[in-house]
Amino acid sequence: MSATEAAAIGLTHGGSEDTGLGHRGPESKSIIVPYGFWLFVLSDIILFSALFATYASLVHATDGGPVTNELFSRNLVAVETGALLLSTFTCGLAIIAAKRANMLWTQVWLLVTGLFGLVFLAIEISEFAMMIGEGAGPQRSAFLSAFFTLVGCHGAHVTAGLMWIGTMMAQIWTKGFGPPQVMRRLLCLSIFWHALDIIWVAIFTIVYLIGTLP
Amino acid sequence: MSADDPELAREGPREPNEPLNVAPGEPHDSLLSETLSYVVGLAFAVILTGVSFWVASTSALWGPGVAVGLVVLAIAQMGVHLVFFLHITSGPDNTNNVLALAFGLIIVFLVLIGTIWIMAHLAANMGPTPEMTNLMLQRG
Numbered sequence: 001m002s003a004t005e006a007a008a009i010g011l012t013h014g015g016s017e018d019t020g021l022g023h024r025g026p027e028s029k030s031i032i033v034p035y036g037f038w039l040f041v042l043s044d045i046i047l048f049s050a051l052f053a054t055y056a057s058l059v060h061a062t063d064g065g066p067v068t069n070e071l072f073s074r075n076l077v078a079v080e081t082g083a084l085l086l087s088t089f090t091c092g093l094a095i096i097a098a099k100r101a102n103m104l105w106t107q108v109w110l111l112v113t114g115l116f117g118l119v120f121l122a123i124e125i126s127e128f129a130m131m132i133g134e135g136a137g138p139q140r141s142a143f144l145s146a147f148f149t150l151v152g153c154h155g156a157h158v159t160a161g162l163m164w165i166g167t168m169m170a171q172i173w174t175k176g177f178g179p180p181q182v183m184r185r186l187l188c189l190s191i192f193w194h195a196l197d198i199i200w201v202a203i204f205t206i207v208y209l210i211g212t213l214p
Numbered sequence: 215m216s217a218d219d220p221e222l223a224r225e226g227p228r229e230p231n232e233p234l235n236v237a238p239g240e241p242h243d244s245l246l247s248e249t250l251s252y253v254v255g256l257a258f259a260v261i262l263t264g265v266s267f268w269v270a271s272t273s274a275l276w277g278p279g280v281a282v283g284l285v286v287l288a289i290a291q292m293g294v295h296l297v298f299f300l301h302i303t304s305g306p307d308n309t310n311n312v313l314a315l316a317f318g319l320i321i322v323f324l325v326l327i328g329t330i331w332i333m334a335h336l337a338a339n340m341g342p343t344p345e346m347t348n349l350m351l352q353r354g
Contacts, residue, residue: 081263205284
């Protein structure tokens with residue numbers, strides 16, 4: 001299709017060559033791989049939306065067991081939220097350093113990201129252990145089953161993300177920034193980690209804050 | 215990671231306010247402006263989180279509206295994350311990302327609203343009324 005033809009039917013974007021419609025053939029792998037990963041992350045978010053819908057349907061089905069107001073502590077959640085938010089920030093800083101092939105700062109920021117993630121996970125596991133110890137485990141009521149499925153699924157994602165961070169630190173250490181797949185994997189990791197924080201925003205709002213309203 | 219590092223900073227004269235002239239998702243060429251975009255995103259996220267916790271704790275607001283306000287704040291914060299951290303923009307090279315996001319959001323809202331709507335009606339219509347419970351007890 002010629003440029004004038006494309007302009008005539010409105011396919012050009014203000015003089016930019018890139019119409020986003022694939023007129024220039026397939027994009028490079030550094031575009032396609034993060035895009036495919038973005039599709040995965042979106043489908044993951046759809047999975048979480050089903051878990052949120054389940055939780056919202058079952059939140060009052062407590063079967064005489066503990067209710068949200070008795071179980072959740074806002075202070076702990078505030079610390080968890082802060083840790084995850086800072087880790088998503090430092091993850092961005094790691095990408096900035098990696099784009100400039102700065103080994104030291106990429107490793108430092110990835111390590112800080114992982115440590116904040118670890119703080120988050122430790123608090124979450126201790127919270128789960130405390131609840132199960134008090135007899136408020138996932139078998140107690142439909143509400144608690146939904147709670148442990150939703151929050152536990154997010155925690156499992158954080159765990160997977162932590163392992164991925166460790167793997168990437170080792171890979172960057174041994175391979176450097178030379179091979180193009182290293183940067184692609186780092187970009188996918190950052191998309192994954194930012195998406196985890198987006199889901200956490202929904203969890204701390206819907207489960208913890210709305211759950212502890214007077 | 216200092217902007218004065220010759221290895222990191224690119225060449226060329228800069229306007230004093232240039233770092234603020236780049237949209238959050240656009241490619242940055244200077245370390246300072248790229249870092250600044252993340253700092254601005256973090257600041258927005260911290261403010262919105264703080265407001266969320268404040269809204270949930272205060273008694274100054276009208277009770278029934280608080281939950282709705284919290285959901286709005288959460289959606290705003292997700293928007294901040296998308297723009298400043300995931301770099302979703304309205305630019306032409308982002309068309310595919312935005313389309314996929316829009317489709318994902320449609321499914322998310324269909325699942326959420328559909329489930330909550332239907333299950334709330336089911337709970338209201340199918341739950342045993344006092345008369346039914348009474349009847350079952352008599353038959354049992």
